[in-house]
Amino acid sequence: MALTFGTLLYFQILYLENMVQMRREQFTENVTRAMYGVSGILERQETLYFLERDIIELNGVIYDPLYPTTPDMDNEGEDNSEIDPIMNYYTPTQNIKSRYQQMQDALRNQYRYQRGLLNDVILTIMQESGNRPVMERADSTIIRRSLHQELLNRGLHIPFAFAITTENGKTVYTTSDYDESMSTGVHSITLFPNSDVKYILKVQFPTESKYIFTSVRFIIPTLAFTVVLLVVFLYTIMLAFRQKKLTEMKTDFINNMTHEFKTPISTISLAAQMLNDSSVTKSPAMLSHISSVINEETKRLRLQVERVLVLSMFDNSQISVNLTDLDANKTIENVVNTFKIKVEKFGGSVTCELNARLSTICVDTMHFTNVLFSLLDNAVKYRSEERVPTLTISTEDVNNDTELEIRVSDNGIGIKKDDLKRIFERFYRVSTGNRHDVKGFGIGLAYVKEIVDRFKGSINVESEYDKGTTFIIRLPLCSDTPSS
Numbered sequence: 001m002a003l004t005f006g007t008l009l010y011f012q013i014l015y016l017e018n019m020v021q022m023r024r025e026q027f028t029e030n031v032t033r034a035m036y037g038v039s040g041i042l043e044r045q046e047t048l049y050f051l052e053r054d055i056i057e058l059n060g061v062i063y064d065p066l067y068p069t070t071p072d073m074d075n076e077g078e079d080n081s082e083i084d085p086i087m088n089y090y091t092p093t094q095n096i097k098s099r100y101q102q103m104q105d106a107l108r109n110q111y112r113y114q115r116g117l118l119n120d121v122i123l124t125i126m127q128e129s130g131n132r133p134v135m136e137r138a139d140s141t142i143i144r145r146s147l148h149q150e151l152l153n154r155g156l157h158i159p160f161a162f163a164i165t166t167e168n169g170k171t172v173y174t175t176s177d178y179d180e181s182m183s184t185g186v187h188s189i190t191l192f193p194n195s196d197v198k199y200i201l202k203v204q205f206p207t208e209s210k211y212i213f214t215s216v217r218f219i220i221p222t223l224a225f226t227v228v229l230l231v232v233f234l235y236t237i238m239l240a241f242r243q244k245k246l247t248e249m250k251t252d253f254i255n256n257m258t259h260e261f262k263t264p265i266s267t268i269s270l271a272a273q274m275l276n277d278s279s280v281t282k283s284p285a286m287l288s289h290i291s292s293v294i295n296e297e298t299k300r301l302r303l304q305v306e307r308v309l310v311l312s313m314f315d316n317s318q319i320s321v322n323l324t325d326l327d328a329n330k331t332i333e334n335v336v337n338t339f340k341i342k343v344e345k346f347g348g349s350v351t352c353e354l355n356a357r358l359s360t361i362c363v364d365t366m367h368f369t370n371v372l373f374s375l376l377d378n379a380v381k382y383r384s385e386e387r388v389p390t391l392t393i394s395t396e397d398v399n400n401d402t403e404l405e406i407r408v409s410d411n412g413i414g415i416k417k418d419d420l421k422r423i424f425e426r427f428y429r430v431s432t433g434n435r436h437d438v439k440g441f442g443i444g445l446a447y448v449k450e451i452v453d454r455f456k457g458s459i460n461v462e463s464e465y466d467k468g469t470t471f472i473i474r475l476p477l478c479s480d481t482p483s484s
């Protein structure tokens with residue numbers, strides 16, 4: 001599908017490109033034709049000018065074909081003296097043949113005269129046209145008017161600017177809107193190509209690109225829809241991948257959960273078997289050990305069940321929070337006191353740095369305690385094998401005493417940058433380079449984030465791989481009573 005979409009888009013772009021190219025060529029062709037039209041008009045105007053001038057110079061001399069004179073005849077009048085054409089013409093005795101001959105001669109003379117006259121004009125044009133001032137030969141008003149008309153005849157109703165230059169590029173005339181710095185989009189032709197002195201007519205269309213775009217604009221929606229289709233397609237694929245990933249995470253979760261449930265169940269069942277076994281001596285110490293094991297494992301089992309319940313609550317958004325004012329410093333102190341034993345089991349320590357002067361926050365006590373335990377739990381769970389776990393939990397007033405910042409730091413294995421962004425996602429567990437012996441569901445941090453969000457706070461994490469991790473929670477302070 002991606003290939004099809006790509007090809008479709010590619011061909012559409014190609015088609016658009018060709019279309020623009022074609023329209024541009026069509027436009028250029030029309031403009032060139034219009035300009036040749038203008039050039040023709042100018043040439044005709046010039047011929048007309050010389051013709052008119054010669055006619056004026058003849059100054060009313062009316063030619064009579066029966067007295068033929070040609071302008072270039074030196075022997076003007078000599079031949080005429082010999083015959084009297086009028087007399088001959090009107091001689092009644094004359095036969096038809098000779099009259100016909102006479103008329104033919106008269107016509108021939110007239111033709112010769114006219115041809116001589118024309119040759120004369122052409123000679124003048126050839127000799128004098130180059131000397132005429134350019135503004136007379138190529139009158140800007142005539143160019144403007146005729147170019148406008150010629151363009152209109154070809155269906156091009158578009159504003160233009162033009163310039164007239166000499167053959168070696170010297171500007172003779174430009175319209176005010178002509179941009180001489182523009183090198184592309186200039187259409188030019190030679191004016192008076194058959195004369196000695198030629199000029200170049202250059203025409204620009206400031207709105208040429210817009211005009212061409214307007215003529216191919218109808219193809220844009222097709223292109224837009226293909227892009228929309230492509231985006232929707234990519235989005236669907238992304239959703240499918242996300243769904244697949246979620247399904248994999250859920251399978252992992254079920255596997256982990258089964259394992260987590262199995263261990264306490266088998267321990268409890270073992271303890272029960274021992275109690276049942278008559279060969280095992282049941283000293284008070286033994287009984288106390290077995291009962292404590294059963295007790296511990298039941299607790300563990302309950303915790304797991306609770307976690308699964310919390311998870312199911314996520315889906316239904318059923319986590320109910322009961323917000324009350326709570327002194328964070330005190331609560332943290334209590335939690336740390338309880339947790340100390342667990343860290344000390346691994347030879348580690350946990351330090352409190354409760355620097356916050358204001359520490360009353362508006363939270364649900366149970367969930368807030370759970371959040372702290374989850375973070376401390378993780379700090380021990382993901383401890384480094386090479387060092388004893390050293391945990392620090394600190395509080396501070398920040399943001400002009402409007403927020404309480406709680407930092408939970410450890411010197412554990414740390415989290416890689418790529419994983420950092422995802423650890424708050426449900427079921428997400430760091431898979432590689434992490435402790436494989438640690439079992440979990442990947443829901444602890446998702447729960448922490450959900451709860452902090454409910455408290456209108458924020459949670460961030462800073463971590464350096466193989467150095468340690470710090471979780472930073474910020475919660476709004478709800479009273480300015482200094483903590484005791």
Ligand code: ADP
Nearest residue numbers: 378379382423429430440441442443444445469
């Ligand atoms: P779980 O611990 O059940 O895997 P969590 O949601 O609590 O799930 O944590 C998600 C992941 O974040 C863990 O798999 C772990 O790799 C990483 N993580 C959490 N806390 C820490 C920590 N303090 N140090 C290093 N890694 C951590």
